[in-house]
Amino acid sequence: MSIADVAWEERGATLRSPLLEGLGLVAGFTTRALGSMAGSVFPLDEQARNRETLARSLGFAGVVRTKQVHGNAVVYVGGFEGGSAPLDLWPVADAMWTDRAGVLLSVAAADCVPVLVAAREGPIGAAHAGWEGTSKGVTTALVSALVAAGADPHALAAAIGPSIGPCCYTIDEARAAMVRERGEGDHLLERDGAIVFDLWSANEAELRAAGLRAIEVARICTRCGGRDLWSFRGRDRDGRYGTQLAFLGRPR
Numbered sequence: 001m002s003i004a005d006v007a008w009e010e011r012g013a014t015l016r017s018p019l020l021e022g023l024g025l026v027a028g029f030t031t032r033a034l035g036s037m038a039g040s041v042f043p044l045d046e047q048a049r050n051r052e053t054l055a056r057s058l059g060f061a062g063v064v065r066t067k068q069v070h071g072n073a074v075v076y077v078g079g080f081e082g083g084s085a086p087l088d089l090w091p092v093a094d095a096m097w098t099d100r101a102g103v104l105l106s107v108a109a110a111d112c113v114p115v116l117v118a119a120r121e122g123p124i125g126a127a128h129a130g131w132e133g134t135s136k137g138v139t140t141a142l143v144s145a146l147v148a149a150g151a152d153p154h155a156l157a158a159a160i161g162p163s164i165g166p167c168c169y170t171i172d173e174a175r176a177a178m179v180r181e182r183g184e185g186d187h188l189l190e191r192d193g194a195i196v197f198d199l200w201s202a203n204e205a206e207l208r209a210a211g212l213r214a215i216e217v218a219r220i221c222t223r224c225g226g227r228d229l230w231s232f233r234g235r236d237r238d239g240r241y242g243t244q245l246a247f248l249g250r251p252r
C-alpha cells in the first residue's frame with residue numbers, strides 16, 4: 001500500500017492526514033490562523049488557550065503536551081490530566097503514546113518533523129523529530145514502544161507531517177558529522193556546495209526498517225511550501241516565530 005501522493009487537505013485552518021483519518025483517527029497539523037501553540041515568544045497563557053480551543057474543536061477535552069528536548073525518550077499517556085498543568089510538570093520526552101480513546105497527543109513544531117503512527121485499533125503515538133531526534137532514532141523508539149504494547153508493525157500506518165523539507169534544510173559540517181556517526185548518513189545530500197539533511201526520507205527509512213508498510217509523507221515544507229505555516233528557519237527579522245501543533249487522537 002502506498003498513498004504517498006495523496007495530499008494533506010486543509011480543513012478548519014488545519015491540515016489533515018488522509019491516511020490516518022481514513023483509519024478513523026483525528027490526525028493533522030495546525031496553521032498560523034489558529035495561533036501559536038507552544039514555546040516560542042508568544043505568551044504561554046495565550047498558547048494554552050489556543051490549544052484548548054483546538055482540542056474542543058476536534059472533540060477532545062484537551063491536548064497532551066510534553067517538554068520536548070530533541071531526545072528519543074517515549075512516554076505513555078494514560079489520560080488527559082488537565083490543560084492547566086504548569087510547564088515544569090510536563091514529562092520530558094519527544095515521543096508519546098496512548099491506548100486510550102479520547103486522548104489527543106501532540107507534537108509542537110515549526111520545522112521539526114512530526115511523525116504520527118496509528119492503526120485502526122490499538123495503541124497510537126506521536127514523535128517530534130528534528131535533526132537531532134531523527135539521528136537519535138526517536139521514530140524507531142516510538143514504533144518499538146507501540147510494538148511492545150501489542151501493535152503489529154505491518155498493520156501500523158504513519159504520517160510524516162509538514163516540516164522543513166530537503167528543499168530548504170541545509171546543515172553545517174559539524175552537524176552532518178554527527179548525523180553520519182549516528183548512522184543516518186544516507187540521508188545527507190550535497191547541493192550547491194551545501195549539505196542537506198533529508199529529514200523526510202530519514203524518518204521514512206526508520207519507519208520502513210521498523211516494519212511499517214503504509215507511510216504517508218505530507219511533503220509540505222514549513223519554510224517554502226506556500227502554506228500558512230511558521231518556520232523556525234524562515235522566522236522574521238526580529239526572530240519572532242510561532243509554533244504549530246501536530247495532533248493525533250482516537251475519538252471516543
Ligand SMILES: [Zn+2]
Nearest residue numbers: 167168221224
Ligand atoms: Zn522548502
